[in-house]
Amino acid sequence: MVAVQVKLVDAGDLYVSWRWEHALDQPRVLAVPRDLVRGALAEWARAVPTPLPGETARAALERALTRGPLVDRDREVELTTALARALFPHQLAQELNALLTQGIRPHLRISPSPSTALVPWEALHVDEGERTVHNVDVSILPPATVRNAPGRVVSPFSGPVVGVLDPVVPGFGDASGLGSVLGEPGPDLLALAARMTPGGVRRADIDRVVLEDALRSAGRLLYVGHVTTGGHGLDARLHLSCGATTTGRAAPIGPHRPLTAADIALGHRPGVPRPWRIPNRVALVACDSGGETRFAEPSGLVAALVHGGAEYVVSTRWTLPTDAGLAALVPGFPGAPVLGPAVVAIDAAQGAANPVAALNAWQRERADLWEKTGDPTHSPVTWAAFSTAWAEERARPA
Numbered sequence: 001m002v003a004v005q006v007k008l009v010d011a012g013d014l015y016v017s018w019r020w021e022h023a024l025d026q027p028r029v030l031a032v033p034r035d036l037v038r039g040a041l042a043e044w045a046r047a048v049p050t051p052l053p054g055e056t057a058r059a060a061l062e063r064a065l066t067r068g069p070l071v072d073r074d075r076e077v078e079l080t081t082a083l084a085r086a087l088f089p090h091q092l093a094q095e096l097n098a099l100l101t102q103g104i105r106p107h108l109r110i111s112p113s114p115s116t117a118l119v120p121w122e123a124l125h126v127d128e129g130e131r132t133v134h135n136v137d138v139s140i141l142p143p144a145t146v147r148n149a150p151g152r153v154v155s156p157f158s159g160p161v162v163g164v165l166d167p168v169v170p171g172f173g174d175a176s177g178l179g180s181v182l183g184e185p186g187p188d189l190l191a192l193a194a195r196m197t198p199g200g201v202r203r204a205d206i207d208r209v210v211l212e213d214a215l216r217s218a219g220r221l222l223y224v225g226h227v228t229t230g231g232h233g234l235d236a237r238l239h240l241s242c243g244a245t246t247t248g249r250a251a252p253i254g255p256h257r258p259l260t261a262a263d264i265a266l267g268h269r270p271g272v273p274r275p276w277r278i279p280n281r282v283a284l285v286a287c288d289s290g291g292e293t294r295f296a297e298p299s300g301l302v303a304a305l306v307h308g309g310a311e312y313v314v315s316t317r318w319t320l321p322t323d324a325g326l327a328a329l330v331p332g333f334p335g336a337p338v339l340g341p342a343v344v345a346i347d348a349a350q351g352a353a354n355p356v357a358a359l360n361a362w363q364r365e366r367a368d369l370w371e372k373t374g375d376p377t378h379s380p381v382t383w384a385a386f387s388t389a390w391a392e393e394r395a396r397p398a
Contacts, residue, residue, distance in 0.1 A: 181286075
């Protein structure tokens with residue numbers, strides 16, 4: 001594999017550095033004037049359904065899905081083309097093209113900055129009918145302090161698949177803010193749930209004790225539900241069927257206590273830290289589950305999972321609309337299911353030999369359908385939200 005690590009840093013201007021993994025001692029650095037990227041980044045932030053400052057989640061969804069470029073193919077192509085031109089250094093593009101002409105498909109490993117956290121690197125429009133994923137594999141590179149942390153051991157890819165699909169959150173009905181995300185599951189989702197442990201959809205008995213125990217011998221975890229952000233990265237919260245009497249670092253919300261990234265990284269019980277054992281592969285199909293990159297110190301759910309043993313973590317960059325939300329807000333939406341098929345595709349990618357390439361292949365297929373049809377069921381609002389963080393185990397000295 002030929003891979004390049006690309007790191008972005010906000011320091012007034014946007015600094016872009018990259019180095020090829022076969023030549024780590026030859027880094028390149030470029031300062032991009034902030035004025036050249038500010039407009040495109042701000043327009044993209046207004047396009048996605050993650051709330052802007054002072055905006056409610058409902059208002060953000062209405063803004064993005066009723067009049068935004070992510071439901072208008074021509075406007076979306078124009079915007080992702082502008083993002084590609086603003087963010088891809090010309091020299092890096094030349095180096096990538098030189099490999100492509102040799103029949104080599106490079107791997108682009110992105111370490112985003114807070115101002116570029118919402119950028120869908122896989123979906124950037126680089127040529128007529130071509131996105132980044134048509135030419136390269138794309139993954140997110142977790143911070144070196146996380147992936148190379150002393151004592152971190154990558155879990156083996158073996159054992160059962162743990163599935164937590166749309167768990168019931170105590171005190172929140174199906175139509176509430178922490179209610180059902182899947183609605184009535186189709187046959188594909190039911191079949192998927194039946195192959196997993198504990199199995200089932202919309203269960204009310206999977207709390208942190210059950211999940212921690214199940215993960216001790218698991219090879220994979222698929223979580224479909226709710227993630228909410230806190231005041232800092234380690235306060236990012238995953239919502240299971242935990243009652244308020246369970247132990248943990250988050251204050252209860254009525255009869256429910258969320259599970260924080262700090263609970264996973266340090267253990268949720270009082271006393272001496274007891275970090276969770278995390279399986280090799282994890283997928284979090286939930287709003288803003290990868291939102292920690294918007295913090296200056298990106299230490300949230302993805303970092304906690306990587307530190308606990310995960311090699312591959314799929315997460316989302318922005319708020320994911322449910323099928324009910326799409327049907328209600330997108331003008332002329334045909335009503336075909338979107339989120340359920342995405343869950344099935346992500347699960348399949350996590351079981352593949354190369355999870356990054358497999359997820360990219362699904363995104364490439366969605367991109368082609370979107371460009372050919374403009375059908376909002378293929379909009380990047382869903383498929384471009386997902387990224388895979390890859391953190392292979394560091395080679396140990398002999």
